[in-house]
Amino acid sequence: MIFDTGxxxxxxxxxxxxxxxxxxxxxxxxxxxxxxTFPTINPATEETLAEVALAGAGEVDAAxxxxxTAYENVWGPMPGAERAKYLYRIARIIQERSRELAVLExxxxxxxxxxxxxxxxxxxxxxxxHYxxxxxxxxxxxxGTTPVGVAGQVIPWNFPLLMLAWKxxxxxxxxxxxxxxxxxxxxxxxxxxxxxxxQAELPxxxxxxxxxxxxxxxxxxxxxxxxKVAFTGSTEVGRQIAHALAGTSKRLSLELGGKGANIVFxxxxxxxxxxxxxxxxxxxxxxxxxxxxxxxxxxSVAEExxxxxxxxxxxxxxxxxLDKNTDVGAVNxxxxxxxxxxxxxxxxxxxAEPWSPPCALPERGFWFAPTVFTCVAASxxxxxxxxxxxxxxxxxxxxxxxxxxxxxNTPYGLSAGIWTEKxxxxxxxxxxxxxxxxxxxTFNQFDPASPFGGFKESGYGREGGRHGLEAYLAQG
Amino acid sequence: xxxxxxxxxxxxxxxxxPVRLSVRKTYKLFIGGAFPRSExxxxxxxxxxxxxxxxxxSLASRKDVRDAVVAARKAFGxxxxxTAYNRGQILxxxxxxxxxxxxxxxxxLRATGRSAEAAGAEVDAAxxxxxWYxxxxxxxxxxxxNPNAxxxxxxxxxxxxxTGVVGVLAPEGSPLLGLASVLAPAIATGNTAVAVADSPLVxxxxxxxxxxxxxxxxxxxxxxxxxxxxxxxxxxHMDVNALDLAGASAELAAECERAAASNLKRVLxxxxxxxxxxxxxxxxxxxxxxxTVWHPVGV
Numbered sequence: 100m101i102f103d104t105g106x107x108x109x110x111x112x113x114x115x116x117x118x119x120x121x122x123x124x125x126x127x128x129x130x131x132x133x134x135x136t137f138p139t140i141n142p143a144t145e146e147t148l149a150e151v152a153l154a155g156a157g158e159v160d161a162a163x164x165x166x167x168t169a170y171e172n173v174w175g176p177m178p179g180a181e182r183a184k185y186l187y188r189i190a191r192i193i194q195e196r197s198r199e200l201a202v203l204e205x206x207x208x209x210x211x212x213x214x215x216x217x218x219x220x221x222x223x224x225x226x227x228x229h230y231x232x233x234x235x236x237x238x239x240x241x242x243g244t245t246p247v248g249v250a251g252q253v254i255p256w257n258f259p260l261l262m263l264a265w266k267x268x269x270x271x272x273x274x275x276x277x278x279x280x281x282x283x284x285x286x287x288x289x290x291x292x293x294x295x296x297x298q299a300e301l302p303x304x305x306x307x308x309x310x311x312x313x314x315x316x317x318x319x320x321x322x323x324x325x326x327k328v329a330f331t332g333s334t335e336v337g338r339q340i341a342h343a344l345a346g347t348s349k350r351l352s353l354e355l356g357g358k359g360a361n362i363v364f365x366x367x368x369x370x371x372x373x374x375x376x377x378x379x380x381x382x383x384x385x386x387x388x389x390x391x392x393x394x395x396x397x398x399s400v401a402e403e404x405x406x407x408x409x410x411x412x413x414x415x416x417x418x419x420x421l422d423k424n425t426d427v428g429a430v431n432x433x434x435x436x437x438x439x440x441x442x443x444x445x446x447x448x449x450x451a452e453p454w455s456p457p458c459a460l461p462e463r464g465f466w467f468a469p470t471v472f473t474c475v476a477a478s479x480x481x482x483x484x485x486x487x488x489x490x491x492x493x494x495x496x497x498x499x500x501x502x503x504x505x506x507x508n509t510p511y512g513l514s515a516g517i518w519t520e521k522x523x524x525x526x527x528x529x530x531x532x533x534x535x536x537x538x539x540x541t542f543n544q545f546d547p548a549s550p551f552g553g554f555k556e557s558g559y560g561r562e563g564g565r566h567g568l569e570a571y572l573a574q575g
Numbered sequence: 576x577x578x579x580x581x582x583x584x585x586x587x588x589x590x591x592x593p594v595r596l597s598v599r600k601t602y603k604l605f606i607g608g609a610f611p612r613s614e615x616x617x618x619x620x621x622x623x624x625x626x627x628x629x630x631x632x633s634l635a636s637r638k639d640v641r642d643a644v645v646a647a648r649k650a651f652g653x654x655x656x657x658t659a660y661n662r663g664q665i666l667x668x669x670x671x672x673x674x675x676x677x678x679x680x681x682x683x684l685r686a687t688g689r690s691a692e693a694a695g696a697e698v699d700a701a702x703x704x705x706x707w708y709x710x711x712x713x714x715x716x717x718x719x720x721n722p723n724a725x726x727x728x729x730x731x732x733x734x735x736x737x738t739g740v741v742g743v744l745a746p747e748g749s750p751l752l753g754l755a756s757v758l759a760p761a762i763a764t765g766n767t768a769v770a771v772a773d774s775p776l777v778x779x780x781x782x783x784x785x786x787x788x789x790x791x792x793x794x795x796x797x798x799x800x801x802x803x804x805x806x807x808x809x810x811x812h813m814d815v816n817a818l819d820l821a822g823a824s825a826e827l828a829a830e831c832e833r834a835a836a837s838n839l840k841r842v843l844x845x846x847x848x849x850x851x852x853x854x855x856x857x858x859x860x861x862x863x864x865x866x867t868v869w870h871p872v873g874v
Contacts, residue, residue, distance in 0.1 A: 225726065241718070334839070341836035346829025353839065510838065512864075529868050539870045546725035550733050554864050555816070556839050561865050564723050566733060574857065 106416070109423040111212045115199045118206075121150040122286070124158055124310060125293035127165035128303025133158060137312070139286055142209035143420050143429040143464040151286045154309035156318055159278070162307040163324040166249045166276040169304030174276050175246060179235035186231030186271060188299040193224040196295070200288055204260055205420045207287040209429030209465070210383050212421050222545055223264040226563075229547035230268035233568060237273060240565050245573040246274035247350055248326030251319040254289075255332045256282035256431050257386040257487075262331050263289050265562045267306060268547075273571035275327065276305045280319055283312040284432045317343075325349065329570065331388075334485075334511070334556050352560025352570040354388065354552055356485040357513030360506035361391030361542065362528065364499070365400045367518035371540070373407045376491070379516055379542040381415060381427055381469050385489040386435070388557070389514035391542055393482060394471075394493045395502050401495045405473065412469050413456040427489055430465040439467050439488035446472050446481035451492070477508060485511070499524065503531045512554025516542045535561070602632045602775060604639060604799065605782035607646030608792020614638045619800070621775055624688030632775040635800035640769065640808045643796035647740045647767040648814055650793030655737050655765035663712035666763055668788040670705035673698070676784060680751060683777050687750065700851055701755040708759035711859055715764055719860055728872045735863040737765035738841055739816030742809035744802060744831075746821040749850045750774030754781060756850050757821050758795055760858035767794045769815070771806060773822055775799035803827055810834035817841040817862045821848065 123130035133152025140147050154162070174182065193200065200223075201215035208215075237244040250270045254262035259281055270277050281289035293308045309315055313336075320328045320340050327350040330340050334355040344351050361379045363372045379391025396404050420428035430436045447453060451472040460466035469489045475482050481492045496502040506515055515534040517525050525539045535553045538544060545551065550566035552558060560570045602621070603610040612618075615636035621629045654662070673680070677698050684694035719735040741761045746753035750773055761768045772778030782797045798805060802822060810818055810831035818835050820828045823845050835842050843861045 338836050338839060341839060342833050345832030345836065346825070348844075355839070525870065529866075532866075535864065535866060537866060537868045539868060541729070541869055541871050544725075544727070544729060544869050546723070546727065546731070548723045548725050549731050549869070550723070550865050550867050552865070554738075554866075558839065559841050564733065565721060566865055 106424040110419065111202060111205070111421045111423060113202055113206065113421065116203045116206065118149055122152065122290045122310070124152045124154050124162070125290065125296075125306070125308040126158065126162045127307065128297070130293070131158070137283065139207060139284060141206050142284075142431050143461070145463050148206060148287065151290070151310045154280075154311045154315045154318075159309055159315065159318040159322060162278045162309050163249060163251070163319075163322050165304035166278050166307055167324055169302055170246075170249055170276040173302045174271070174305045175274050177274070179237060179274070182271065182274065183231045183234035185299060185301055186227050186234060186268065189295060189301070190224050190227035190231060192295045192298055193220070193227060197221075197224065200260060200291060202421070203291055204288050205428070207285045208256065208259060209420050209431050210386075211425040211428045213423055213425065214383060219258060219261050222547065223260050226261070226264040226547040227268045230272040233269070234272040237568065237572065240568050242569045242572040243574045247571055247573050248275060249324060250275045250277045250327040250329060250571065251322060251325035252277055252279040252329045253316040253320060253332065254279065254281055256285040257383060257388070259285040260288040260292065263292055265331075266329050269562070269567045270329075270571050271305065273568060275571050278307045278309060278319055278325070280309050280311060280316050283310070286310040320344070327351075327571065329560075330354070334558075337558055350570065353558030354560070354562060355556065355558040357388045357390065357511045357553065357557050358393055358483065358485055358509045359389055359391045359514035359516065359534070360393045360395050361516035362502045362506060362518065363394065363396045363400070363404060364502075364517075364519035364521075364524065365397040366520045367400075368520065369400065369404055369407055372518040373404065373411050375516060375518060375540070375542045376408060377411055377415070380491040381489050382543050384427055384430055384467070386431060386487055387543065388485075389536060389543070389551075391514070391516050392486060392491060394491055395496055395505055396493065397502070398495045398497050401493075405493065408471065409454065409456070412471065415456065415469055417458050417466070417468060418461060427469055430467050430488060433465055435487065436465040436467060439486055439490065442481060442484060442486045443470060443490055446475070446479060446492070449476075449479045449481075451475045451479055451481055477505065483509065499528060503528060507531075507533045510556040513557035514538070599630070602630045602779045602799070604633050604635055605779065605785070605795070605797040606639065606643045607649075607796065608786065610782070613800070614642065623686040629686060630776060632779070632799045635798035635805055637805070637808045639798055640805055640812065643769040643798060644740060644809075644812050644814055646793035646796055647769050650791055651737075651739055651767045654762070654767055654791060654794050657765070659713035659716070662763060662765065663709045665789050666705055666709035666712060666759060669784060669790065670702050670709060672784045672788045673705060673781075674702045676780070679780065680777065683780055684751065687774055687777070697749070697752045701752045704752065704755040704854070705759055707854075708763045708859070712763045715859060715863070718856070719863060720865070723867070730870045730872055731867065733865050733867040735764065735860070736866050738862040738864055739766060740814060741766045741768045741817045741819060741862050742812070742815045743768050743770040743819045744806055744822035745770050745773045745778070746848065746850065747773050750777035751781060752850045753821070754778060756854060757819050757858065760854070761819065761862055762794055764859065764863055766817070766862050769796045769809060770798065771802050771809065771822070772797050772799050806831050807834055810840070811837055813838045815840060817843075819843045819858070819861070820845045
């Protein structure tokens with residue numbers, strides 16, 4: 100317990116997880132060792148969890164070749180109804196092993212067990228279940244039924260297994276095979292997923308997992324044997340990939356950064372809005388591309404709302420991710436913590452005023468106290484750049500037009516929130532927001548049936564629902 | 576200048592009257608609903624298929640590209656906010672105006688070396704293409720959008736919305752039908768466009784059709800000049816949201832796509848297109864974003 104919350108500690112047991120000392124790469128249905136390895140650590144304790152193989156050019160070649168063979172000989176020709184049954188099997192195994200996977204995710208990522216248990220894992224299973232059902236219904240979706248081929252997929256560390264599901268489930272449902280690279284700080288649940296593929300008796304080579312850092316990702320997306328690239332991560336890397344793929348015939352979908360505006364109008368139910376604001380920025384330590392990281396509050400209620408927000412932030416439990424009382428867990432890595440600190444320092448330097456609730460942070464591990472910046476100008480870096488941490492920037496507005504203008508004043512366009520009791524205002528504002536997902540009187544809702552993705556520099560393509568099939572079909 | 580006018584080129588003496596010299600048209604750019612010359616003051620000679628002088632067309636510059644993008648950006652909000660029915664009506668009006676000028680376009684297409692039959696077929700197909708896309712304006716949401724059955728008490732709807740300013744390299748070898756085939760799908764859904772034309776004279780005359788079709792200024796902007804000079808500026812412009820590279824060579828397309836990565840433009844790569852074939856939905860949906868709105872359901 101980090102500070103007195105009035106709750107007794109309620110740690111989740113880690114006995115459900117059977118960690119191995121080292122993990123290989125999952126290629127052509129089996130695990131192979133790499134020439135080099137790297138450690139993956141628990142960001143809450145800085146202890147090494149396991150050594151993981153580092154995939155180089157040879158291993159990426161082998162994985163792409165295995166995916167190609169499986170695509171041509173097995174998975175591509177397989178009837179959709181049969182592919183569907185494999186995906187249903189995988190969904191069921193994830194449900195059966197969900198507690199183990201939730202604990203493993205929390206250990207490797209640092210996010211609270213309550214989130215991995217109640218959000219990540221149910222959504223992972225649901226995503227496979229949803230796309231399983233599409234596999235034999237593609238002809239009704241409007242994008243043709245021809246798969247693209249071999250997909251090279253690179254995912255981030257903020258929702259490791261959920262991002263894997265968003266990538267692999269639609270790809271497989273449409274008849275593609277995949278080579279997936281998890282983030283270097285969170286490879287363990289992807290490797291557990293490889294075991295699930297074995298348990299499901301998924302044909303060898305349909306799913307291949309190569310672990311490594313940026314260089315492994317580059318080798319994968321630039322590999323000539325890859326027909327389709329899907330990337331979720333930073334806008335900067337997304338740009339590099341788009342640049343590298345120019346002039347090739349490879350298809351590309353990108354889900355990148357954001358600087359979501361959460362707009363609170365003066366007629367909003369403020370207590371409800373405060374819950375929404377807290378959820379929008381402190382969910383998953385703010386490591387969320389669609390986080391509501393800019394609070395736009397109508398001037399007339401700003402003071403009242405901020406007072407309520409500060410009071411609510413004082414009740415946030417920061418600390419041991421395995422404790423079921425914890426609201427805000429560990430920052431995923433030392434590098435991410437350094438980036439958050441650097442941006443927060445820039446906010447102070449530029450004249451914004453930070454506030455955090457009193458909160459003793461553990462000595463070991465990577466932690467950042469929930470922080471809210473007021474006196475923020477639209478030109479400040481904390482108002483423009485994605486912090487990807489538990490840091491909220493507050494700006495005010497007077498009219499709906501000003502709110503829309505400020506909300507859209509960003510190169511990003513992933514998410515936005517609207518809080519008001521007036522239905523017609525919700526619809527009018529939503530229509531003007533240049534964002535792929537608009538949450539009205541709610542925030543951070545996700546569902547496998549609902550398309551997700553951005554406008555502008557937040558990327559292109561959609562994941563989820565019928566729209567999510569488009570990226571994995573050749574469209575006739 | 577239409578081939579049919581060639582016989583009028585020489586001063587004609589009317590019975591007992593003075594010599595009558597035909598009045599030529601000055602071919603200029605189409606930016607923000609107006610017809611300015613290139614700010615660079617440059618022009619280039621356009622010949623007919625036999626090598627005879629037709630006109631000095633405006634040779635657009637980097638600055639003209641930027642002016643056109645400013646006009647397109649300014650027009651985007653209001654155009655996207657029009658009702659789909661209204662946009663459909665205006666696209667249909669374009670078809671009407673085009674049909675009314677059929678003879679003029681046949682003559683201009685013949686000057687590029689086409690037979691009367693081929694020229695007529697191209698004009699007819701272009702008119703029909705505008706009509707086809709006019710009808711899509713208020714139907715695309717029904718095809719590209721849908722409610723989503725999420726597992727919770729929420730209303731959740733995905734709607735297609737226009738991407739923004741689309742940079743267009745008009746296809747080569749199909750001056751009127753090709754231009755219709757890339758402009759109509761972009762603007763039907765509410766985008767605005769900056770197009771680098773292929774055949775300058777046909778394109779500028781087509782701009783006159785646009786200017787008399789109730790299309791708000793800036794929704795379509797047409798530049799004439801060197802594709803390879805203008806395209807990279809368009810592709811690298813940070814206020815352009817998407818590119819249709821229909822008229823780019825493989826090399827130019829790759830260069831543009833690399834430049835487009837700077838602000839992650841949506842890029843439609845060039846493909847072997849038969850412009851007379853059924854266009855399908857590919858171009859119409861290429862420049863659409865999907866916006867999904869959630870709201871709780873409760874009493």
